[in-house]
Amino acid sequence: MSDTREQFRPTDHDTDHFLLTTVVGSYPKPEWHDHARDLHEAEDTGFDDEDWEEAKDDASRLITREHERAGMDVVTDGEMRRNEMVEYFAHRIDGYEFNGRVKVWGHNYFDKPSVVDPVEYGESWLVEEFEFIDEVADAPVKVPITGPYTLASWSFNEAYDSEAELAYDLADLVNEEIEALVEAGARYIQIDEPALATTPDDHAIVGEALEHIVEDVPDDVRLGLHVCYGDYSRIYPEILDFPVEEFDLELANGDFEQIDVFKEPEFTKDLALGVVDVHDAEVESVEEIKDNIKKGLEVVPPERLTVSPDCGLKLLPREVAYEKMDNLTTAAREVEAELDAGEIDVPASE
Structure with missing residues (x-):
């Protein structure tokens, strides 16, 4: 697999070393966005479809630029148009239907879909x-997309003999969407598979589904896989055989207790390391984040390290999410300068 990373280095980057900084995906929505949604869903408010589209456009512009203001090398719009990572896609896939919300945890509910017919690609997802964000952004844009295993695992299956068969059919649809994204200009695509961490014994199904997805994807497109939570030792080193260039892993929330999992055998892919905890509203200092980044250098050399939050930031207060991103990019730039000066040992390079 070719090295796709250098295309995301900013032209004015002033250090020899480059730690790619990005976000994972979701981000807190502005309060007025949710008010606009409520107005659109209510009757007799006069807030029509056109008004709702304008509100989503405005939120997308705002958060994309907020990511740029924080100094991120690669940005998203914080998924301002998406309500939930499975539900959003299921509404756009033929073969799904919805029968009401189910309780997930605490007071959180999820409109869990059912697969009632063979899935088909019904409309662009x-x-x-992407085209809107790409027009707004000065920085390169990453596209997070929920992976087929999670789309299958977090749905009721009423049409297929096995969850694996459903996942493979969904993988073909994800492949079709990625081909359309690439044609539109996308060069950084992150496949989200949080369900893998909760059912790690199914890593072979995820690997096979990824083989369906990456077929015919050009060599200059960066493909990453995001897996959050769980016991990584149950999927490592098997995941190294997955046909992606980068693995995005949540480690800050567990105080990096699992970092040693990835040292033996050698981690042969790029590592997108979570260096701020998205479940803690306390903002990590720049020095704390620099220490976390250095833990990543125990696994991979700088030219294969991406720096990101653990996961999506959507559950945090927006000002906290921004401060975490701002400190993250500051820490990355300081580590780059210290690497240039030879002030940091890189165990992964020894």
């Missing part, structure tokens, strides 16, 4: 979203 993310191309318009």
Whole structure:
């Protein structure tokens, strides 16, 4: 697999070393966004479809630029148009239907879909979203997309003999969407598979589904896989055989207790390391984040390290999410300068 990373280095980057900084995906929505949604869903408010589209456009512009203001090398719009990572896609896939919300945890509910017929690609999922963000952003844009295993695992299956068969059919649809995204200009695509961490014994199904997805994807497109939570020792080193260039892993929330999992055998892919905890509203200092980044250098050399939050930031207060991103990019730039000066040992390079 070719090295796709250098295309995301900013032209004015002033250090020899480059730690790619990005976000994972979701981000807190502005309060007025949710008010606008409520107005659109209520009757007799006069807030029509056109008004709702304008509100989503405005939120997308705002958060994309907020990511740029924080100094991120690669940005998203914080998924301002998406309500939930499975539900959003299921509404756009033929073969799904919805029968009401189910309780997930605490007071959180999820409109869990059912697969009642063979799934088919009914309409574009993310191309318009990407094109809008790409027009707004000065920085390169990453596209997060929920992976087929999670789409299958977090749905009721009423049409297939096995969850694996459903996942493979969904993988073909994800492949079709990625081909459309690439044609639209996308060069950084992150496949989200949080369900893998909760059912790690199914890593072979995820690997096979990824083989369906990456077929015919050009060599200059960066493909990453995001897996959050769980016991990584149950999927490592098997995941190294997955046909992606980068693994995005949540480690800050567990105080990096699992970092040693990835040292033996050698981690042969790029590592996108979570260096701020998205479940803690306390903002990590720049020095704390620099220490976390250095833990990543125990696994991979700088030219294969991406720096990101653990996961999506959507559950945090927006000002906290921004401060975490701002400190993250500051820490990355300081580590780059210290690497240039030879002030940091890189165990992974020894």
